[in-house]
Amino acid sequence: MKIVKLKKTNLFLFLEIISKEADFWAPVKKSPDKHIFEVIEDFSKINLDYTRTILPPKKIMLPSDFNMFQASNTKYTPDFSHxxxxxxxxxxxxxxxxxxIMDKFYSHEYNDPYYQKARDNTLILGHSCWPDEYCMCKSTHTHVVKEGYDLFFTDLEDTYVVWIGSSRGDDLIRLKPELFDEDLTDKDIQNFSQRREERDKAFTNDINFEAMPDLMELKYQNLLWDKLGEACLACGSCTNVCPTCNCYNVEDKPILGKNCSNISRCWDSCTLENYSGVAGGENFREKRSDRLKLFYTHKLQSYISKYGKPACVGCGRCVVTCPVDINVYTVSKSLDNEEVDTFWNRLSKEVTK
Ligand code: SF4
Ligand code: SF4
Structure with a gap:
């Protein structure tokens, strides 16, 4: 892998040059503690001082609602306008x-053209981060990255160490090669190692993800799930904010007077009541507790069995989002018999008084 250096003062100049032929998305600050990914026209709006955005970049790849194709009795017209x-x-x-994880999911048994085309047309420029009290990525081993990006910028105060992860990333550097320096000094390498060490020490959470597949199995009938089901509002926020949740629904929207329909696709959530509904009015997971079991089986057990790692990347979004404290941290700790101070624990104590 090729590694180069960029002076921080040259960052925006480089970004402006590479952004000419593409929609350029980056994090911007929306309120004191909320960031979102937005299309950038004014580069001074980019704010890299963030921990997590409200919604993950999946919203850029596959919007929450888009048209897949138009169908009539005789014709099928695909729509890739997203x-x-x-x-x-x-x-x-x-x-x-x-x-x-999304790449694997959308190409595993069937190649999803709507995801694939969007992904092929998107360049990923990563940036280093600093954890807050909700980050769990060290436990999921997702705090360092070796693939999945075209360029990755590690912040070393007045310099970036830039990792080139693909030939497309290399092409970007070649648009303005004089901005980059190929000679990393011993001092640069020392600064890099020191930053990484300090960042690793800044994590305050530690979850035993390795134990989760067995604990999910052993505690599948545990009363914990009833407690969680009592508290859950079935709002679907956890799956919307989760960067690895990928369930969707397909809707047939007839166009009146034209004898055809738009077939659209929108994000769905396994925590919503209709998710497991089928024709005839039956519902395989009417109880909220059953739907939460499905969510956590996916995050903590089945993906690990298949791919050797959890379908949770420890971003902490479910922790800061769920209004009743049901999240991967509190559920994992409870499965591991640790006391957690949560709304749903306090609720169940009230009920049993
Ligand atoms: S677990 Fe929390 S965020 Fe998810 S559906 Fe239930 S209440 Fe909403
Ligand atoms: S389950 Fe994991 S990946 Fe999904 S929102 Fe929660 S912390 Fe992030």
Missing amino acids: VSKKIIFGIHPCDIHALV
Whole structure:
């Protein structure tokens, strides 16, 4: 892998040059503690001082609702209008790992052209990060990244160490090669190692993800799930914000007077009541507790059995989002018999008083 250096003062100049032929997305600050990925026209709006965005970059790859094709009795017209040339800058390692999980999911048994075309047209420019108290990526081993990006920028105060992860990334550097320096000094390498060591020490959470597949199995009938089901609002926020959640629904939207329909696709959530509904009015997971079991089986057990790692990248979004404290941290700790102070634990104590 090729590694080069870029002076921080040259970052925006480089970004402006590479953004000419593509929609350029980057994090911007929306409120004191909320960031989002947005299309950038004014580069001074980019704010890299963030931990996690409200929604992950999956919203850029596959929007929450888009048209897949138009169908009539005689004709099928695919619609790829959600696809355009894009560059996403400022993605953190956990979100890059999530994209790699998405890549696997959407190409495993069937190649999803709607995802694939969008992904092929998108360049990923990662950026280093610093954890807060909700980050769990060290436990999921997603705090460092080795694949899934075209360029990765590690912040070393006045310099970036830039990792070139693909030939497309190399092409970007070649648009303005004089901005980059190929000679990394011993001092640069020392600074890099020191930063990495300090960053690793800054994590305050530690979850035993290795134990989760067995604990999910052993505690599948545990009363914990009833407690969680009592508290869950079935709002679907956890799956919307999760960078690895990929379930979707397909809707047939008839166009009146034209004898055809638009077939659209929108994000779905396994925590919503209708998710497991079938024709005839039956529902295989009417209880909220059953739906939460499905979510956590996917995150903590089945993906590990198949791919050797959890379908959680430790981004902490479910932790900061769920209004009743049901998240991968509190559920994992509870499965591991640790006391956690949560809304749902306090609720169940109230009920049993
Ligand atoms: S677990 Fe939390 S975020 Fe998810 S559906 Fe239930 S209440 Fe909403
Ligand atoms: S389960 Fe929670 S912490 Fe894990 S990837 Fe999804 S939102 Fe992030």
